[in-house]
Amino acid sequence: MAVCFSVLLCGCAPQASDDKSEGSNVTVRMWAFPMLPELRDHKLYDELVADFEQANPGVKVKVEMLPWAGRSQKMLTAIAGNRAPDAVYLNLDYMPRFVDQGVLEPFDDYITPEEKADYPPEVLDAVTLEGKMWLLPLLRNPNIGIFNTNLLREAGFDPADPPRTWEQLDKAVRAMTRDTNGDGVVDQWGVGFIFGADTVNSTYWPLLWQAGGDVLTTDGKRAAFDGPEGEEALALAVNWFRDGIIPKSFIAMGASEFAMGRLGYLYGGGPMEAANLLRDAPDVPLTVGPVLEHRDRVSYSTIGSYAMFKQSRHKKETAAWLSYMTSPKVMARFCKETNYVPTKSSVGSIYADDPIFSIFEREAAYCRPDVKSVFARQIMMHLAPEMQAAALGKKSPREALDAAAKAVNEMLERADK
Amino acid sequence: MSASAPVTKKPVIAAPRPMSRAEKIFILSVLGPALIHFTIFTITPVTLSLILSFSEWQLLGTPQFVGLKNYIELFHDETFRIGMKNTFLYVLMYVPPMLIVPLGLAMLINRPGIMPQVFRSIYFLPVVTSFVVFALIFKWIFSAEPTSLANQFMHLLGLPAQSWLANENQALPLLAFLGILKGAAWNMIYFIAGLQGIPDTFYEAARIDGANRRQVFRNVTLPLLRPTLYFVSVLTTIGAFQVFDSAFLLTQGGPNRATTTIVYFVYQAGFEQFRMGYASASAYVLLVLVFVVTYIQKRWLGKPADWY
Numbered sequence: 263m264a265v266c267f268s269v270l271l272c273g274c275a276p277q278a279s280d281d282k283s284e285g286s287n288v289t290v291r292m293w294a295f296p297m298l299p300e301l302r303d304h305k306l307y308d309e310l311v312a313d314f315e316q317a318n319p320g321v322k323v324k325v326e327m328l329p330w331a332g333r334s335q336k337m338l339t340a341i342a343g344n345r346a347p348d349a350v351y352l353n354l355d356y357m358p359r360f361v362d363q364g365v366l367e368p369f370d371d372y373i374t375p376e377e378k379a380d381y382p383p384e385v386l387d388a389v390t391l392e393g394k395m396w397l398l399p400l401l402r403n404p405n406i407g408i409f410n411t412n413l414l415r416e417a418g419f420d421p422a423d424p425p426r427t428w429e430q431l432d433k434a435v436r437a438m439t440r441d442t443n444g445d446g447v448v449d450q451w452g453v454g455f456i457f458g459a460d461t462v463n464s465t466y467w468p469l470l471w472q473a474g475g476d477v478l479t480t481d482g483k484r485a486a487f488d489g490p491e492g493e494e495a496l497a498l499a500v501n502w503f504r505d506g507i508i509p510k511s512f513i514a515m516g517a518s519e520f521a522m523g524r525l526g527y528l529y530g531g532g533p534m535e536a537a538n539l540l541r542d543a544p545d546v547p548l549t550v551g552p553v554l555e556h557r558d559r560v561s562y563s564t565i566g567s568y569a570m571f572k573q574s575r576h577k578k579e580t581a582a583w584l585s586y587m588t589s590p591k592v593m594a595r596f597c598k599e600t601n602y603v604p605t606k607s608s609v610g611s612i613y614a615d616d617p618i619f620s621i622f623e624r625e626a627a628y629c630r631p632d633v634k635s636v637f638a639r640q641i642m643m644h645l646a647p648e649m650q651a652a653a654l655g656k657k658s659p660r661e662a663l664d665a666a667a668k669a670v671n672e673m674l675e676r677a678d679k
Numbered sequence: 680m681s682a683s684a685p686v687t688k689k690p691v692i693a694a695p696r697p698m699s700r701a702e703k704i705f706i707l708s709v710l711g712p713a714l715i716h717f718t719i720f721t722i723t724p725v726t727l728s729l730i731l732s733f734s735e736w737q738l739l740g741t742p743q744f745v746g747l748k749n750y751i752e753l754f755h756d757e758t759f760r761i762g763m764k765n766t767f768l769y770v771l772m773y774v775p776p777m778l779i780v781p782l783g784l785a786m787l788i789n790r791p792g793i794m795p796q797v798f799r800s801i802y803f804l805p806v807v808t809s810f811v812v813f814a815l816i817f818k819w820i821f822s823a824e825p826t827s828l829a830n831q832f833m834h835l836l837g838l839p840a841q842s843w844l845a846n847e848n849q850a851l852p853l854l855a856f857l858g859i860l861k862g863a864a865w866n867m868i869y870f871i872a873g874l875q876g877i878p879d880t881f882y883e884a885a886r887i888d889g890a891n892r893r894q895v896f897r898n899v900t901l902p903l904l905r906p907t908l909y910f911v912s913v914l915t916t917i918g919a920f921q922v923f924d925s926a927f928l929l930t931q932g933g934p935n936r937a938t939t940t941i942v943y944f945v946y947q948a949g950f951e952q953f954r955m956g957y958a959s960a961s962a963y964v965l966l967v968l969v970f971v972v973t974y975i976q977k978r979w980l981g982k983p984a985d986w987y
Contacts, residue, residue: 332950334950334953335950338738338739338953339738341739342738342739359953363737363739363740365739447825447840448825449825449826457933457934458931458933459931459933460931509823509824510823510842510845510846511822511823511824511842511844511845512845513823513842513845513933513934514844514845514930514931514933514934515931517822517823517824519824522826639951639952640951640952643947643951643952646933647758647932647933647935647936647939650847650933650934650935650936651935651936653934654847654934654935656847656935669757
């Protein structure tokens with residue numbers, strides 16, 4: 263019995279015991295999430311950790327690879343239980359909430375002005391809140407769009423100069439929608455535009471921004487997506503769905519039509535989708551389209567970054583490790599392996615010879631980061647079912663946006679009280 | 680019966696013998712672990728979440744007491760209303776087949792011999808398969824592409840292709856269908872046990888009286904199976920009210936909230952919006968609902984089988 267209890271008690275003891283300094287040894291714990299096939303991330307991190315440890319005697323780094331699913335629950339429970347790691351890989355959309363909850367440590371006191379100056383202003387601005395820098399940006403994930411060049415050519419468009427405006431795209435996706443075997447049923451579609459909640463930021467936000475609208479008012483206190491720009495943007499996607507240009511399965515999540523060579527344009531496709539398609543469907547020839555333009559030429563890109571938790575007992579060492587991970591040489595290597603776009607200016611071009619990924623690199627400059635609001639995710643959750651209702655013809659785009667805006671405004675007012 | 684009639688004598692029960700120390704220690708040591716586990720992992724969370732349902736808490740920081748605010752908001756929340764409606768629809772589509780199909784299967788294979796044993800194992804396969812695997816295969820079969828297995832089948836029958844899980848009218852019935860495929864054999868096992876518990880003498884007596892099969896089923900099997908039926912229907916109904924995994928894995932509550940159930944709503948409120956108090960309040964509404972429905976079932980079905 264006594265043994266049982268002592269085991270239980272050890273289990274409950276705070277984390278401090280295992281990262282307490284042994285002599286001068288300090289262990290930095292970091293949570294990361296897999297980005298490479300077959301979990302090759304372990305190998306990549308192992309090499310980087312070995313390199314860092316050699317240059318920093320006395321500091322050990324332990325990278326724990328966790329599944330993406332349920333990561334927010336895991337982080338919050340760890341923080342609430344005072345067992346959070348020192349650092350974590352974090353997408354930008356988590357930042358406002360975590361800052362609001364006071365769980366992050368800003369980097370301003372830990373990195374040099376030169377390091378800071380190496381980030382372009384729009385990247386720096388994205389990770390700054392209340393005048394402090396909360397994340398160390400590592401990579402960009404520009405969500406732009408991927409064309410099947412065969413289908414584009416068959417529809418009479420030049421794959422070397424893919425559609426760049428709404429009008430051109432609309433013509434192209436309609437021309438690419440066909441019944442190829444003559445059985446009276448469409449079996450090749452123009453565009454894959456997902457109406458699900460996880461993807462509103464890479465599907466509807468870009469259309470909204472291209473139309474000249476925005477998600478929230480500048481003070482962040484009211485919905486702004488329900489203006490005429492938002493309606494114009496939603497109507498474009500809704501009409502595609504109602505006219506059968508979008509496969510039905512895209513109502514909630516993406517499907518495999520592109521990999522099967524039956525989809526002309528994967529709307530919002532980014533480097534990860536391109537890399538997966540090149541690997542898994544090598545017979546489907548593809549190219550990346552330019553960021554679309556309507557009133558504005560703009561799309562969406564999250565900024566994959568590292569964050570340091572306030573709970574960390576080894577902030578100096580943690581910052582040193584993250585500073586190493588975002589140093590130009592390591593950043594270039596990490597991005598090259600994961601197919602993402604580096605964030606620091608001094609890294610320069612890493613895809614100059616690559617016909618696909620050089621486009622992502624070039625177009626990243628036209629991409630906006632996540633909506634800087636504590637409620638960024640919830641807004642998407644309120645919007646998605648309304649967008650689906652509009653696509654299914656239950657509501658007009660106007661009614662759908664009004665309903666979503668009402669719910670979002672109520673949520674924002676509740677929070678403001 | 681006159682007023683002066685003697686009061687029925689209570690049966691005499693022997694006064695309990697005082698327990699010895701050794702017996703007390705034995706009972707405590709047997710019950711203890713289960714009680715400790717039950718207290719830590721059931722009573723405490725259930726009590727805490729009741730308290731939490733009257734507060735606002737984002738998982739970090741201190742909960743703020745807000746009184747009935749969460750409950751009031753719930754009844755104005757359109758998504759919650761839709762979740763209630765969908766959950767009731769699911770219960771209606773799921774529970775009756777989950778009683779009828781397994782009972783039929785159980786009666787088919789409740790006989791001696793090797794083949795019934797073989798079929799019993801085959802029918803039981805979906806139960807032992809991981810739900811995630813099962814759901815992913817189901818999703819693949821019922822995907823909206825014209826090339827999906829279900830649509831190929833429709834094509835063979837000369838019927839038009841359907842969008843299945845992407846169709847708001849078909850998604851919820853499909854989830855119920857998935858649940859039935861997955862769980863029917865589980866209930867079948869209960870029914871087999873129930874059927875085997877009915878003494879053969881009743882069937883013999885019925886046969887001697889010249890009852891046909893239908894009469895035997897209506898007047899012997901069904902009444903004597905009532906305790907099993909009650910047990911299975913309560914468990915199945917509670918399970919149906921808690922449907923979540925299929926909605927989460929296959930449709931994410933959509934399209935157009937057509938598969939947003941109460942538990943999916945609880946999940947969204949708690950683990951996507953981090954409104955722990957609001958999520959607890961909705962969970963308590965579900966608890967009350969399940970309690971009421973179970974009570975009705977008890978009144979209706981929960982009598983002992985009257986074969987004595």
